[in-house]
Amino acid sequence: MITEPTIQEINRIFQLHLVNEEIVKIQRLSGTTSGRVYRLDSSQNNNYILKFDEPNQIQMVEQFLNTYQSSVLLPNILFTAQDKSHFIYTYIKGTTHINRGSKKKWLTILVNELFNKYNKYQHTDTWGRLEYLLRSWREFNEISVEEARVNIGNVLTTDDYIFAKSQIIKLFGEEIGQGEKYLLHGDTGVHNFVFDQFSLIGVIDPSPMVGPIIYDFIYAFCSSPDDINIDTLYAAFDNLKQGRIDKVRLIDEVSVQLYCRVGLSLKHHPNDLSEYLKAWEHWKELCKKTQ
Structure with missing residues (x-):
């Protein structure tokens, strides 16, 4: 006891x-x-x-x-x-989840006040969570998609799973596609953001990992079902000063994390599922248009 x-x-x-x-x-x-x-x-x-x-x-x-x-x-x-x-x-006094204000606003604050301060990580040739590092960024994403598939079950189709897997091969199939390593927060979701007066004032509960900055950025973008659209994404992304990628790749990377987010929604936030399923269909079509 x-x-x-x-x-x-x-x-x-x-x-x-x-x-x-x-x-x-x-x-x-x-x-x-x-x-x-x-x-x-x-x-x-x-x-x-x-x-x-x-x-x-x-x-x-x-x-x-x-x-x-x-x-x-x-x-x-x-x-x-x-x-x-x-x-x-x-202690950072405020609220989590609620009274966030617009995603465009809080995501831009997150970019300027945290992601733009990230440092490159030089100490290891491995990737992922610091407690169980992996050999490649591709392996980390493959594990994430497999875990999501277990949570998703029959809510999405086998074709959806195959699409997510193909996106990983497309994005991370070659060493050059892994990206530069940074020390990341690793859990940049709205549940770990503190808001006051409809503005982001704090970020708590890191789960540190090694990976490209764009992971933390897209994780935050997908962490609530509101405003998962190109306009919000680009408005915040344009403020990112390091770890940048081209915008076609950005759209593809969102699709991988959005698939994983559907799985997380089913497990932790089922009330958000219908909105995430709409976002998934929309984003899948965007990816196909850019191919």
Whole structure:
């Protein structure tokens, strides 16, 4: 049985790290994260997140947040336990999912304030999630499509699956098509965005990975069923300063992630499914027109 931390224990941790804050309230938060997460309120009206997780998970998130600490969208780490069992970072006050404003607006903010700050990743010849890296970007996408097919079942046809697979071969069949490696957030969906006054103000819960920037960009674009259209895509994409691809390839890459998004919708957000199915048919026709 897991015992919940007390205010006294939390304040001892703060003192140990020479942080002059008094915590007066602890609130356990629920969510999709694998670890235990708590919101901490201090007597100085500051708010923090305390997260307990596996040391390798803490280390990966710490690496991502420290690498991009210049981004105004990311929380700042206050301190990390020496054994990497937990860390504390600033709490971003706002709402997730709702009151987002237009996708064109928040996706453009995401590009300018996060993606344009991404760094190339030089430390490995492998791709994908940092906890289980793969030999190629093609392999990562093939696994994603196979996992989506399991979730999709008979909702889409075998021809749809074959089309998604053919798009992967077309896009990533050659080494030059893999793209440049960057350290990515890895889970840039609206469920991990914080909004205030209909504007994007924060990005939380990274699941760090190595891949091309365009992955995080398209993942964000497809993460809600509204405005999955060319106008929104191009308006935000035109602000991307690095990791760019031509717009025909951009359309093809959206089709792969949209197939995967149908699978995620069936598993996690079935109420969005009808809109995603319409978007899938529309995007499939766009791809065929550009071939």
